[in-house]
Amino acid sequence: MRNQMRAPDLLxxxxxxxxAAEIYELHSVxxxxxxxxxxxxxxxxxxxxxxxxxxxxxxxxxxxxxxDLGDDTNLLQNALESARSGDPAPFQFPAKQPAPPVxxxxxxxxxLDEQRLIALGEEIVEKIRAxxxxxxxxxxxxxxxxxxxxxxxxxxELVSRxxxxxxxxxxxxxxxxxxxxxxxxxxxxxxxxIDGAAVAQRIIDRLRLAEKVVPAPTKAMPVxxxxxxxxxxxxxxxxxxxxxxxxxxxxPLREKLHQKVFDERFSLIDDGTLDFAPRSxxxxxxxxxxxxxxxxxxxxxxxxxxxLKSAALAKAQPTGNGxxxxxxxxxxxxxxxxxxxxxxxxxGEKSLDQILKxxxxxxxxxxxxxxxxxxxxxGEFSNPISLGFLVRKGEIVGRVxxxxxxxxVYDLLKDKLIALSDRPEWxxxxxxxxxxxxxxxxxxxx
Amino acid sequence: xxxxxxRALERSRADYTEIRVExxxxxxxxxxxxxxxxxxxxxxxxxxxxxxxxxxxxxxVFNSLDDLERRVEDAYRIAKAVSxxxxxxxxxxxxxxxxxxxxxxxxxxxxxxxxxxKQELLQKYNELMLKQSDKIVSTSARYTDxxxxxxxxxxxxxxxxxERPDVTLLLSATAREGxxxxxMGAESHGWLAGFEAVENQEEKALKAAQRxxxxxxAKPVTAGVYTAILDPDLAGVFIHEAFGHLCxxxxxxxxxxxxxxxxxxxxxxxxxxxxxxxxxxxGLRGNxxxxxxxxxxxxxxxxxxGVLNSFLHSRQTAAKMxxxxxxxxxxxxxxFEPIVRMRNTYIExxxxxxxxxxxDIDYGIYACGAFGGQTMIEQFTFEAMYAYEIVxxxxxxLLRDVVLTGNVFETLKNIEMIGNDLVIKGSAGGCGKxxxxxxxxxxxxxxxRVRNLTIGGKAA
Numbered sequence: 001m002r003n004q005m006r007a008p009d010l011l012x013x014x015x016x017x018x019x020a021a022e023i024y025e026l027h028s029v030x031x032x033x034x035x036x037x038x039x040x041x042x043x044x045x046x047x048x049x050x051x052x053x054x055x056x057x058x059x060x061x062x063x064x065x066x067x068d069l070g071d072d073t074n075l076l077q078n079a080l081e082s083a084r085s086g087d088p089a090p091f092q093f094p095a096k097q098p099a100p101p102v103x104x105x106x107x108x109x110x111x112l113d114e115q116r117l118i119a120l121g122e123e124i125v126e127k128i129r130a131x132x133x134x135x136x137x138x139x140x141x142x143x144x145x146x147x148x149x150x151x152x153x154x155x156x157e158l159v160s161r162x163x164x165x166x167x168x169x170x171x172x173x174x175x176x177x178x179x180x181x182x183x184x185x186x187x188x189x190x191x192x193x194i195d196g197a198a199v200a201q202r203i204i205d206r207l208r209l210a211e212k213v214v215p216a217p218t219k220a221m222p223v224x225x226x227x228x229x230x231x232x233x234x235x236x237x238x239x240x241x242x243x244x245x246x247x248x249x250x251x252p253l254r255e256k257l258h259q260k261v262f263d264e265r266f267s268l269i270d271d272g273t274l275d276f277a278p279r280s281x282x283x284x285x286x287x288x289x290x291x292x293x294x295x296x297x298x299x300x301x302x303x304x305x306x307x308l309k310s311a312a313l314a315k316a317q318p319t320g321n322g323x324x325x326x327x328x329x330x331x332x333x334x335x336x337x338x339x340x341x342x343x344x345x346x347x348g349e350k351s352l353d354q355i356l357k358x359x360x361x362x363x364x365x366x367x368x369x370x371x372x373x374x375x376x377x378x379g380e381f382s383n384p385i386s387l388g389f390l391v392r393k394g395e396i397v398g399r400v401x402x403x404x405x406x407x408x409v410y411d412l413l414k415d416k417l418i419a420l421s422d423r424p425e426w427x428x429x430x431x432x433x434x435x436x437x438x439x440x441x442x443x444x445x446x
Numbered sequence: 447x448x449x450x451x452x453r454a455l456e457r458s459r460a461d462y463t464e465i466r467v468e469x470x471x472x473x474x475x476x477x478x479x480x481x482x483x484x485x486x487x488x489x490x491x492x493x494x495x496x497x498x499x500x501x502x503x504x505x506x507v508f509n510s511l512d513d514l515e516r517r518v519e520d521a522y523r524i525a526k527a528v529s530x531x532x533x534x535x536x537x538x539x540x541x542x543x544x545x546x547x548x549x550x551x552x553x554x555x556x557x558x559x560x561x562x563x564k565q566e567l568l569q570k571y572n573e574l575m576l577k578q579s580d581k582i583v584s585t586s587a588r589y590t591d592x593x594x595x596x597x598x599x600x601x602x603x604x605x606x607x608x609e610r611p612d613v614t615l616l617l618s619a620t621a622r623e624g625x626x627x628x629x630m631g632a633e634s635h636g637w638l639a640g641f642e643a644v645e646n647q648e649e650k651a652l653k654a655a656q657r658x659x660x661x662x663x664a665k666p667v668t669a670g671v672y673t674a675i676l677d678p679d680l681a682g683v684f685i686h687e688a689f690g691h692l693c694x695x696x697x698x699x700x701x702x703x704x705x706x707x708x709x710x711x712x713x714x715x716x717x718x719x720x721x722x723x724x725x726x727x728x729g730l731r732g733n734x735x736x737x738x739x740x741x742x743x744x745x746x747x748x749x750x751x752g753v754l755n756s757f758l759h760s761r762q763t764a765a766k767m768x769x770x771x772x773x774x775x776x777x778x779x780x781x782f783e784p785i786v787r788m789r790n791t792y793i794e795x796x797x798x799x800x801x802x803x804x805x806d807i808d809y810g811i812y813a814c815g816a817f818g819g820q821t822m823i824e825q826f827t828f829e830a831m832y833a834y835e836i837v838x839x840x841x842x843x844l845l846r847d848v849v850l851t852g853n854v855f856e857t858l859k860n861i862e863m864i865g866n867d868l869v870i871k872g873s874a875g876g877c878g879k880x881x882x883x884x885x886x887x888x889x890x891x892x893x894x895r896v897r898n899l900t901i902g903g904k905a906a
């Protein structure tokens with residue numbers, strides 16, 4: 001076995017050849033179990049380790065990563081070569097600052113073995129099969145343990161351990177002339193919060209609702225965005241509130257700080273401090289403490305998200321949103337960039353049932369294809385519906401097919417908001433949102 | 447390493463064992479506006495063991511190669527646990543043992559080109575875009591290269607070392623006029639080649655910037671159902687999404703109902719329609735000699751004369767469906783087991799000229815360039831970078847926001863004309879499936895004319 005230097009020791013060595021440096025090291029163990037067509041297919045154990053080195057040398061940034069932890073020489077040489085042509089560093093690596101207490105580790109997950117995970121998957125498979133034995137059920141359960149070491153030459157040294165458990169299923173119902181796929185999942189840092197039965201029940205409810213197919217009209221009409229559908233509305237905000245897009249001048253919200261540009265019932269928070277939420281952590285991947293940040297409050301733009309570099313360029317404060325990958329999870333390979341932690345949309349007052357009852361004709365959209373399709377930077381979306389229903393006189397009357405929706409999110413949430421439901425739900429583990437009904441969405445159907 | 451791998455295979459107690467080890471050298475340059483967002487040289491070393499025991503799979507992924515035998519034992523142990531629960535045992539179609547070493551010669555090996563040279567080239571392209579107009583408010587210029595050495599060995603005697611180079615270039619410009627008119631133009635390319643592929647591409651930077659500027663003046667498309675001509679770029683993405691994924695046998699090999707619907711011999715399109723997945727196209731992304739089960743690449747007709755002709759197979763799907771592996775078991779990297787994926791998928795050239803296609807269209811859409819797409823088996827979608835109106839047989843004004851959707855069982859039959867101008871192209875992205883992204887592939891086709899395509903957008 002080759003000698004592997006500990007991150008703090010490597011940092012000491014690197015420090016002698018650079019102005020400043022940061023090491024991010026990730027050790028992770030993942031255990032995914034997979035079911036295909038209702039039966040267990042494979043179990044996998046993924047035991048990986050990797051290191052990212054970011055340096056400042058002669059005022060310039062350099063970056064390199066490796067999974068070969070015995071090879072420090074190449075890592076440093078690569079980072080030095082990168083810094084010779086790198087961008088001027090407008091920031092310094094932060095010293096340790098106090099962070100909010102955030103629960104990220106569930107000791108129970110450590111002891112979750114493949115048998116327990118198989119049982120979690122079987123629960124979902126069996127529940128759905130009991131409803132309909134003719135559908136194809138592909139399911140999975142996975143646990144992940146991460147140990148992250150982050151240290152820099154400003155004296156920061158953080159070691160954090162995190163856990164994630166996730167279960168889900170994709171169900172295919174095939175008949176001549178109609179192939180339907182329904183997907184759902186649940187993710188948490190704590191295994192007790194995982195509710196496989198609820199995942200299965202949501203899928204069963206959708207299968208039932210989806211049985212009848214009805215034609216959709218082609219016109220502008222109200223749409224209720226629910227669960228996965230809410231992401232259509234959130235996507236433009238993820239780009240528009242990104243401090244780098246604000247600094248570069250491409251965000252339509254860039255000059256709207258402290259202005260009321262949306263309906264006063266609309267409030268959006270980015271919260272990295274929710275206990276056991278899959279993207280919660282006390283510090284971001286650069287060592288900045290995370291926080292609960294109001295981004296839109298009662299329709300007023302309150303702030304943007306920054307990592308170290310964009311904050312320095314924009315002369316703003318870093319917000320604890322410097323992450324090494326987007327909303328789909330962690331990693332060590334990317335340089336830090338701006339990402340949401342948990343996107344939280346404030347609920348309204350009406351129940352979802354009541355919102356439906358008040359609508360004469362509307363679409364109820366749960367999932368779309370080509371998320372980000374259209375021109376999300378400008379707030380515009382254009383998506384085929386992958387799971388959506390027609391509402392007539394307050395009732396869901398059937399599923400719609402071959403139907404597209406389009407509109408401008410910034411306009412819709414300004415003066416077309418009908419209502420937000422009173423019960424927010426977790427969507428794919430990184431968004432907590434109510435159902436959102438808006439009017440005037442363009443619907444095109446064949 | 448060879449001895450280490452052979453010893454670990456020999457000691458395995460599994461019915462079947464395979465080991466894949468990858469070493470990768472990669473660099474990346476990203477500019478955003480005048481910021482150099484990333485300049486990186488990195489390396490990767492890792493491996494995967496897959497064991498089949500009693501029809502159940504156990505898989506182990508690792509970075510440290512120090513204890514390969516323990517990894518094989520881990521995979522064996524979990525495979526054994528799986529075998530007690532499988533309802534139907536996985537088996538593998540027979541394959542020939544292969545011993546091969548595939549070295550690739552590219553003109554300019556990216557590993558011997560300095561980071562500075564790469565950075566300077568991208569800086570030049572980036573500045574070209576920025577300089578075009580004050581209305582270009584932001585740009586993104588990204589270069590990536592990756593050079594992989596993949597060692598694959600299995601317990602049936604196959605031992606392959608294969609080099610897999612890949613370079614990509616993505617140039618995009620964002621133009622803004624007033625507060626809300628924000629448009630993007632992009633050029634996205636990828637090759638199985640060396641650094642030479644990305645040199646002298648100034649015209650691509652100019653094209654991206656000009657398109658963003660042109661789109662500021664474009665009309666948004668009106669939602670509706672149209673006759674559309676797709677350019678070769680878009681025809682390629684269309685056939686990849688609308689039909690290629692449907693031919694990947696792993697989504698139906700355990701589903702008798704789907705197999706009933708997707709029967710070999712079913713008429714899917716017009717007689718002139720031929721769709722191919724081809725591994726023998728030198729220089730195109732993903733054109734590696736072997737797949738990640740050691741099967742040699744092939745040329746497969748997915749649709750021949752309008753009729754479903756073959757699926758794409760791994761050894762497991764082939765065994766179950768009584769076929770041979772088509773060499774399409776591919777993994778995006780060592781962290782994943784191989785699954786059924788496409789390589790170079792295209793519609794073969796037909797006989798129509800562009801002028802013939804335009805001729806009798808009273809009002810239609812000419813959709814160009816691809817921003818990607820997605821499929822959910824029967825429904826598919828893909829997005830054009832830009833489009834034009836077709837008015838009384840003439841190409842008219844520029845249109846924007848063209849996202850198209852259709853149902854595969856209807857749309858392929860609605861292909862009315864197939865052009866004589868086949869182009870196959872790799873983009874800077876790649877294909878995504880089951881969390882494995884971005885896999886290098888190419889897509890292609892000639893111009894095609896399709897009736898009754900649904901296009902989303904503003905209500906009329």
